[in-house]
Amino acid sequence: MITDPAYEVAPWSLYESELNLELLPQSESVFALSNGHIGWRGNLDEGEPNGLPGSYLNGLHELHPLPYAEGGYGYPESGQTVINVTNGKLIRLLVDDEPFDLRYGTIRSHTRELDMRAGVLRRECVWVSPAGRAVRVRSTRMVSFRQRAVAAIAYEVEPLDEQVRVVVQSELAANEEIPRATGDPRVAAALESPLASEEHFAGGTRLGLIHSTTRSELRMAAAADHRVDGPRATTQISSESGDDLARLTVTAVLEKGERLRLEKFVAYGWSATRSLPALRDQADAALVGARDTGWQGLLDQQQSYLDDFWDRADVEVDGDTEIQQAVRFALFHVLQTAARAEQRAIPAKGLTGSGYDGHTFWDAETFVLPVLTFTEPKAAAEVLRWRQHTLPTARERAAQLGLRGATFPWRTITGDEASSYWPAGTAAFHVNADIADAAVRYVAITGDHDFEKETGLELLVETARLWRSLGHHDHAGAFHIDGVTGPDEYSAICDDNVYTNLMAQANLVSAADAAERHPRHAAALGVTNEETATWRDAAAAMTVPFDDELGVHEQSAGFTRHERWDFDGTDPEHYPLLLHYPYFDLYRKQVVKQADLVLAMYLRGDAFTAEQKARGFAYYEPLTVRDSSLSAYCQSVIAAEVGHLQLAYDYLGESAMMDLKDLENNARDGLHIAALAGTWTALVAGLGGMRLFDQDPIRFAPRLPDALSRIAFRLMFRGRRLRVEVTRSTATYTLADGAPIEILHYEDAFTLTADQPVVRELPSFAHQEAPKQPPSRAPRRRKAPPAG
């Protein structure tokens, strides 16, 4: 956790006013740039010191055997790990033969700024070498949103006092040494030297390296070109290349007032199928495009891309400048993660680090896609199309497990299951309903019926088939889904997990509905009326365990009868519990790692009464230890719904500060993209009270905690731009464009017409005593920082 403020609070940027080498691993994640295809961690230009060198291409991975001391039928044999690809951001500097290395000499000033409107990372450093030479180094780095294969850097050095001789080495470097992963199972296994050289090139200002991976047999190309601007008389350029290194060297003698400026354009490509010449040409072509656009052109494109994004997606927060900054930081990184992923997965860490081996999980669909669907819908569609493309693998997996339809993997890069611990992998079948839910939500929000026909329907049908074969009717006709693991990973292999059953229920009904809407497409998938009838029947008969005595839902059958975890006897240092207690003990007791029933109350809020929600939240809150970054935001949403606004605000703060304050001490491995997305959700669905169930009208039930005076958010909804502004007393709904649309403000339905804002009063709330969390696990009570 970062205790002192690391970054200054500013509405549109993340500004670091001095360099803390201790925090480099975390700040590399926070300052990472990505467009969803290329990811560059915020490593210093000169490469060292570093926490974790990281350059990633979405989907480019290596395979490795998964070892089992005792194997079992259906255990995945091959693991997948994202690899650190050729580093194109490396620019080393020598000042009078002394390496520019911040561990030596004197740093007079060092600032970094992630500019979320310009879409660049800026750095400025004044450094005095051990020999006493003072230089100013400035760099601006970007990964282009518009030119998917391109990243670029502008790099400048100037002497501050006297003449210096500088050498700048701009590199493409493969197989960098990276630190070994720790023993923590959640940290990605590091793979050593994963890239085998196939070709290298250096000529003029151009560099190129082509490599392939050994087991996964993927090929990648990295190419760079440069524009060099320095004193004509003294500036010299040379270049060279080897298997794992291509290097442009620029030397110059700079007088005070003179600068050496380097513009570096980098292009990447990778493929499982394309030949070496084809891939080389692809990278070279991208490079020519970038160079033609030029540095300023790339900056302009980036700015216009982001202007457009913020215009439809911005969230404003008055009264808490940290949250204001954090929610934009969150949206910016969610966008970076997905913008140009284009039929690739969204990894849990985006492309900001190698945590979780670069795998995608259910949180992409459940936590990240809702935000994208309201703000960058085409990126959400692409993720679901990627899932659709992996259906052949998912069907094979279902068949292997003796099930019908498709079984999507718990964790994967390629679509193949890569989870080696089945009680928290294969058994977590809810991922299938989560994907279906994302598809249904996408259609509900965008109204994109072509997508439903071409993609959504197939996802829904195959997952409905899975549920139908996974569950069964008992002798009284009730439908049960036994032996599965819900979102709470401190319970596993349970019968009738409420979250799973309710999500499966929606999945079954949505599949039947979609098949009715698209009968020809459904028929092509082999769907018959008899089949959809069995889906509806199973959905109608779905078991939802409820403890009548306590008047609360059982997270899973029998849960409320289990022994309570001994929270009072648990050392606060023993969190997260999974590192200090065996699974067997966690699984059999009442202790919740992350919102499970509470998440069901959000995503399937239509299946609970208001009283059930209040009682459920009150029951599960004292059991929930939040050992997962996936929890705080949904606790925030339901806390707001049941009337605990300060608690909702506290959880919002936790979700928002997850990475900026490194609350889980693992931001070094990459950002928690789902928690970032959750920050938006806590504001929009929590304080904004937004809900949307399938074809119902969109509903808002806004309410603000005492600390906030105003929030405003923008949404894309069925092709329209919608803006909601909430003050302490009113909500103002504005439709920027498009046909009129029905809106619910609490239970008050009205039709919103373009450019005719509607203002509604907020109802008053009775203050409710909030439930307590387990000792030492309460969220930090949030107070808004003084306005800056």
Next chain:
Amino acid sequence: MITDPAYEVAPWSLYESELNLELLPQSESVFALSNGHIGWRGNLDEGEPNGLPGSYLNGLHELHPLPYAEGGYGYPESGQTVINVTNGKLIRLLVDDEPFDLRYGTIRSHTRELDMRAGVLRRECVWVSPAGRAVRVRSTRMVSFRQRAVAAIAYEVEPLDEQVRVVVQSELAANEEIPRATGDPRVAAALESPLASEEHFAGGTRLGLIHSTTRSELRMAAAADHRVDGPRATTQISSESGDDLARLTVTAVLEKGERLRLEKFVAYGWSATRSLPALRDQADAALVGARDTGWQGLLDQQQSYLDDFWDRADVEVDGDTEIQQAVRFALFHVLQTAARAEQRAIPAKGLTGSGYDGHTFWDAETFVLPVLTFTEPKAAAEVLRWRQHTLPTARERAAQLGLRGATFPWRTITGDEASSYWPAGTAAFHVNADIADAAVRYVAITGDHDFEKETGLELLVETARLWRSLGHHDHAGAFHIDGVTGPDEYSAICDDNVYTNLMAQANLVSAADAAERHPRHAAALGVTNEETATWRDAAAAMTVPFDDELGVHEQSAGFTRHERWDFDGTDPEHYPLLLHYPYFDLYRKQVVKQADLVLAMYLRGDAFTAEQKARGFAYYEPLTVRDSSLSAYCQSVIAAEVGHLQLAYDYLGESAMMDLKDLENNARDGLHIAALAGTWTALVAGLGGMRLFDQDPIRFAPRLPDALSRIAFRLMFRGRRLRVEVTRSTATYTLADGAPIEILHYEDAFTLTADQPVVRELPSFAHQEAPKQPPSRAPRRRKAPPAG
């Protein structure tokens, strides 16, 4: 499975009339000799061909890392594997420079005989070399019951037609090449060259090799001495040694009618602590003892040891000669496994093979110890003392898991947990009650109260503490044990497994009772009246799930509500199911790998009414696929109790033929010691109807299937020799010696006095329609073979 009869049926021996090289791996297990300390597989004297070379010393093992793709808290990091130690049984022969190798030349005859009264393996072979030289080779091999460290071989060769020159090489050979283990997780991982040479010696007729293991840091010594008897004129002897081989070479020219005879005495020792000289001297001393006793002396000792054993342990069966042979074979191997183990474990395969890595499991206590306690009680006590010696490790394990008392390992050689799959390892806590049960039973059968005070009490107290901390009371006061795995490994991580709960209940009560009987010893263990009161309270409040609607016990909470396995849709080739279906699917459905509730109905028969037993058997029988060798015998026992005598007989046949017919196709890895013990139990507790619950009188309720005309069995009971003979109409009870004792014949109690047999009529039985097993899983209907 062996389809053609492999062994001839004889009451006291197992006779193989010709060599089937295909069946060598299995026959090596069947013909294995052991005394519980040393184990020699029935490998051919000349070493090759072989299925699996095997020489074992009980407890001598190597460690290896246990790999996990995803680790977890409390996962064991180190595995243990029994190793193939120095082979002392190797005697190679050259006939006119042609190696005696049965894959070449012509076998005129080849017989092997395991003589269960003499305790030796005899072999006789007439072989014609490829060059046409005919020789007769005879060997007799033993592992001494009386001299624990000693094994011996008498080896003879004679020419049958003309003069031959023979070379006999008698060896000690370490680090033999052994075949790689298969991918089947149940087959032991083979470790290559586990022995590092420390010293070797050859001089005169003596040989010696001393080695140590690398990771486990154990030292072993093997020594051999010889007596050679051949034609004085031509017989020459030399010896030599190296790191992994010590060899005596005898050459002789034999005329027709002349013989070369070699008597080989082998001594073994191993230690974790003793110095090399000490261990060498120990082996040498044992060797001197053996040589002094001489071959005939060893034979005489062996015979007298076994005479004594059979006198108190023999079981007679009239009407089925195969069963007669099989039950003696079973008793002989159970004795071999345990006789001189002396504070070591009983491995699942005894010392007959390396299956299951040489680990011991709960079946030692639950299946093997009852037989030993009635026939060789001191061996049973030694196993329990071994458990007691491992208590420090078991206490540490409990502490690691957050529990009180002791947690014994699911599988182990050393006492450390070596199971790497916790749902079927750590979660199978019933092993602790099984150990407690064995201790209680030992005291009940032997009346050995010193043992109870010194050993039983501590085992009971520490396991009672475990149960008390593992379970909890619900708000209504019922005591539950959640999240555990019972004997049925096709269900795991269940709440309130009936078997576990009932065994834990008995454990808690027995611990409280024993503490009351031995207050001073209990106080030394920190037991207070308050503590025993909580044990009795938990036992009294123990939950035993019962499905009122179906009128049967639930194997575990919710079991009878689960989906039934699709038995009709399961390919008969897909058994055992665990090799063809994922655990998640097995666990959540009604399918039973091995008797679980049915085992509870046997071991805790006092907790069930007769009607519950009948209904329970009828309900679980169609769900039980018997994918474990641990199942048939208890199904036999309960089938007999509820009146299905033919079915009881069928299961008896299956248990009896498990290894002799290799029913599970894995006898090559070693014999199923627990199934062998079960054969005895199926006869004595099944057909004999013997039950003993703690301090109650011993009860018999004998009944015979149609095929059998008479069974008779002998038992040691509270220091007395008891004999029970059952015919079709009567049971005769005889007390050979000792004070009068109360016996129950059905509900009829009487006092049995020495040498005054009591005869009782058998009640008549109403024939009951037996329940059906899953398709293709019915036991083979047994018909007695024609009398030989």
